[in-house]
Amino acid sequence: MAGLRRDDAGDKRPDMKPAPDLLSRLSGRTMILGVGAQKAGTSWLFDYLAADPAVYASPIKELNFFNSWLRPNIGGRANDHYREKMIFASRLWRRSVDPASFRLMRERVAMIDDRDAYLRYFGRRVEDETHLLEITPSYSILRGRDFRDLRRYFNAAGITVKPVFLMRDPVDRYYSQLRMRQADSRGAFVAKDNFLACLNRVPATSHGAYHQTVTALWRAFGKDAVGIAFYENIFADPDTHLRRLTDFLGLEWRAPDTGRRINTSPRPTKLESAEISAALDRFADVYSFVNAHFGAAKPASWRA
Secondary structure (H helix, E strand, C coil): CCCCCCCHHHHHHHHHHCCCHHCHHHCCCEEEECCCCCCCCHHHHHHHHCCCCEEECEEHHHHCCHHHCCCHHHHHHHHHHHHHHHHCCCCCCCHCCCHHHHHHHHHEEEEECHHHHHHHHHHCCCCCCEEEECCCCCHCCCCCCHHHHHHHHHHHCCCCEEEEEEECCCHHHHHHHHHHHHHHCCCCCCCCCHHHHHHHHHHHHHHCCCHHHHHHHHHHHCCCEEEEEEEEHHHHHHHHHHHHHHHHCCCCCCCCCCCCCCCCCCCCCCCHHHHHHHHHHHCHHHHHHEEEEECCCCCCCCCC
């Protein structure tokens, strides 16, 4: 199943603890919740953090739980995706479906009608780890009230939530997203040909609305309680910028393998000046916000 992490087939954790104790076992832990941005290094960061012995990472990297619950009109399609996957898997159960993958799908589907199922999903597996980890870039569509509800949800279980948001040059991130779609549809969607047309389509640009996501996070958690980093800085100078993020999360620093890329988009075709100009206009509010609030930290490679 796409997004499956770790060898859950050989993991005995899911059935080790009785259900009544699952929620109480999470009290006192920290949830590292990646909220985006899409195509800004979240898969790489997930693997880096998941390798830390203090972190229990979700076997499904992107659970799409909070966007489905708190923004159902926009994020509810993820629920349909998991229902369909489970129905399909049920039909093929004896022939080709891994039992561990099916169990994960079943647990995710249970979250649709039972909100505590998200917590039990982690409580069923965590052992001595002090931190939990889940990253879903689509959480970037959440707004201030949503994030406040999310914070209360974790706090009610005795969990401290630390949201993390990564930013990448908005034009580069948008173009990478288009190329990812091209790869997913086996070339039927040609990124370069659709660059200008998709600039006016909300689904193609909503994940790059950093000004809205960051403002919502700050309103819900406070500026000092949100971990924000730049994609370009992490790979250019991890000893400074990734270390700062791990310090924020309360984790030990480990030197990363920055040469390893995960979930990369196809190699880009060079953009024309008219395309770049149109994209800069489209993301002008994003650039202005970042310049105003992160000017000194913003990578020099950004286009504006």
